[in-house]
Amino acid sequence: MLVSSADDIDVERESRTEKDHEYFETLDEVFNAYTWRSLFSLMNKGVVDQILGPLSQGKEARVILAKDRKGVYIALKIYYTTTSTFIKSRYKYIMGDPRFKNKKIKKDIIDIVEAWSRKEFGNLSAAYRAGVKAPRPIAVERNVLAMEFIGEGNRPAPTLNDLGVDGLDDPDEVFWEILRNVERTYVLAKLVHADLSEFNILYHNGDIRIIDWGSAVKREHPLAFGYLARDLDNVFRFFGVGLEGRRVARLIAERAGE
Ligand code: ADP
Structure with a gap:
């Protein structure tokens, strides 16, 4: 050792x-x-x-x-x-x-x-x-x-916060990839990350990895929907997208059959 x-x-x-x-x-x-x-x-x-x-x-x-x-x-x-x-x-x-x-x-x-x-x-x-x-x-x-x-090598991938939107090769693609992963988390893993932001998304080889899952809650959690909306708002704010977290959260919940 x-x-x-x-x-x-x-x-x-x-x-x-x-x-x-x-x-x-x-x-x-x-x-x-x-x-x-x-x-x-x-x-x-x-x-x-x-x-x-x-x-x-x-x-x-x-x-x-x-x-x-x-x-x-x-x-x-x-x-x-x-x-x-x-x-x-x-x-x-x-x-x-x-x-x-x-x-x-x-x-x-x-x-x-x-x-x-x-x-x-x-x-x-x-x-x-x-x-x-x-x-x-x-x-x-x-x-x-x-x-x-x-x-x-031994260098950790930067976070989206380290890079800023301008530091991404294809910000649009990263944005949609994050949304797809938020939806997948909700629909398939039946979870809400609940602490999602540019600080907890690593950018590696043009792709993303979401980290820091300690605060995630089950879909059934009474505050899950609010957390989902807040996670989405953080993403929209980072990318400067004029969408409303609650509206998109509602669409995602519908996809999950709720
Ligand atoms: P905390 O809850 O203390 O913020 P995180 O899980 O967010 O801990 O990790 C903190 C930092 O550690 C990240 O911003 C990243 O730099 C590094 N890190 C965490 N997990 C990994 C990983 N799997 N690979 C590379 N770096 C990581």
Whole structure:
């Protein structure tokens, strides 16, 4: 098992800049004992062979580049178990509840984080099975979700936000492809992404991949229609298209026989 590679993390590097310092602190925080156990399980199962470097750090999770046994790049999304805004924002009541003391709190937080990782994996799997353009799900182990790495060499594909509409080869085609995938998600996967925007669509070889399925809800969810309309509005805003999310959402719902 290797935890570094020449082109990603050189732990022996002599002169660390301020940025390097942050970078290593980030790694320390991510690889706490709990997360290491998750990663070792994935290594034992043959899913992960090498851990390379961080791809991104968000409020609730970090995404890390790794390689599988065949030397193929994969992406690992690691949900934080400590200092998580995810916990703070969604589960404030747990902290305030006197029944949840010390160890119990820790265990509850871990249960929630694991449930969240499994939920994202389940949503991603359902979307992928339905033929939605999303990274191929590989495995979920406690707070770690392994999926296909979308990128060139070890460089992750840019998001639509990184590129802007003008950075796309054929913006019209990308726009319609996103709409087809939103519809497919609703009609065939029976889900609404619920956090769709230019930040969660990767652009790779002229094609799209929709990521970040943690917030997706089932079609039956009472707020699903509103989320669908909001997802569509985000897409229309990005492309500067004068359509109304609710109207298009209604058309998509009709296609689903609703
Ligand atoms: P968060 O919920 O923390 O925002 P995301 O799932 O949106 O996490 O991923 C954050 C970033 O990580 C993305 O913008 C992208 O740069 C990178 N990323 C996520 N998944 C992949 C993937 N499968 N392949 C390549 N890069 C990815």
